[in-house]
Amino acid sequence: MQEFLTIVSLRESLAKIRRADKKIALVPTMGNLHAGHLTLVKQAQEIADAVVVSIFVNPTQFVEGEDFDSYPRTLEADLEYLKQINTDLVFIPDMKEIYPENIQITTEVIVPELDSVYCGEYRPGHFKGVATIVTTLFNIVQPDIAIFGEKDYQQLLVIRSLVKNLNLPIHIMGSPTLRESDGLAMSSRNKYLSETERLQAPLLYKSIKKMATSIEKGNKDYKSLQKEAFSSLKDAGFKPEYLNICDSKTLKKPINQELVILAAAWLGKARLIDNVAVQSYD
Numbered sequence: 001m002q003e004f005l006t007i008v009s010l011r012e013s014l015a016k017i018r019r020a021d022k023k024i025a026l027v028p029t030m031g032n033l034h035a036g037h038l039t040l041v042k043q044a045q046e047i048a049d050a051v052v053v054s055i056f057v058n059p060t061q062f063v064e065g066e067d068f069d070s071y072p073r074t075l076e077a078d079l080e081y082l083k084q085i086n087t088d089l090v091f092i093p094d095m096k097e098i099y100p101e102n103i104q105i106t107t108e109v110i111v112p113e114l115d116s117v118y119c120g121e122y123r124p125g126h127f128k129g130v131a132t133i134v135t136t137l138f139n140i141v142q143p144d145i146a147i148f149g150e151k152d153y154q155q156l157l158v159i160r161s162l163v164k165n166l167n168l169p170i171h172i173m174g175s176p177t178l179r180e181s182d183g184l185a186m187s188s189r190n191k192y193l194s195e196t197e198r199l200q201a202p203l204l205y206k207s208i209k210k211m212a213t214s215i216e217k218g219n220k221d222y223k224s225l226q227k228e229a230f231s232s233l234k235d236a237g238f239k240p241e242y243l244n245i246c247d248s249k250t251l252k253k254p255i256n257q258e259l260v261i262l263a264a265a266w267l268g269k270a271r272l273i274d275n276v277a278v279q280s281y282d
């Protein structure tokens with residue numbers, strides 16, 4: 001496994017790989033790797049000749065007052081995991097490498113509409129930060145393929161949209177959410193849960209699964225389904241931000257049968273997000 005701290009050195013190696021007509025896949029991460037990330041890397045290895053994993057905790061996607069400073073940084077363990085699964089290249093830039101200019105005046109990538117609903121409403125500026133860093137990483141690595149977890153469903157749509165609008169020749173793949181045995185979606189932020197909260201946490205997934213099952217059985221009263229699930233989460237001690245049934249492509253009001261149920265809720269110090277895709281029937 002080769003580790004790169006600079007854009008120049010990474011590009012040198014990638015140029016050789018590209019000259020040999022090999023396919024390059026990128027798996028962008030913020031580190032603190034868990035089994036979910038490793039699945040993304042393995043998926044990338046199956047479809048590409050060389051896989052680049054980037055590890056960079058991107059400050060611009062954290063909103064004021066969020067956990068940028070305390071976000072778990074576990075570089076040594078991350079590199080060990082990546083080595084064990086035979087990752088080819090790891091890119092570990094520092095702040096200056098990615099943001100050589102003052103962060104306040106750096107060029108930004110904006111994906112309108114999608115960036116201001118749901119997580120975008122509660123974390124204003126978050127998706128601008130994500131779109132900007134992902135575009136930057138795409139320009140550095142110039143991958144043929146990039147893989148993202150479907151747990152961050154809205155992020156995946158934002159990235160698909162920017163790739164389409166900016167005509168980037170990159171195939172974006174979503175990878176199904178990896179879950180703990182009790183259903184909780186794997187996330188670096190699960191570390192913020194206390195022991196008792198950890199036991200309660202799977203209720204988020206259970207609630208949206210229950211909504212999905214009801215929709216599959218023909219229930220079209222989305223408003224009542226949302227209201228009911230929202231209040232049962234509240235009663236269980238969660239602080240839900242949103243829990244909505246929406247169109248799976250636009251995140252707007254459902255107009256066809258392809259739906260996604262999106263949810264975000266605080267449990268103690270952890271902000272949990274999850275989603276389930278569902279098809280309605282006429």
Ligand code: PAF
Pocket residue numbers: 028029030056058061130133134152155
């Ligand atoms: O999903 C993440 O970990 C981050 O948002 C990403 C895509 C690596 C950008 O910093």
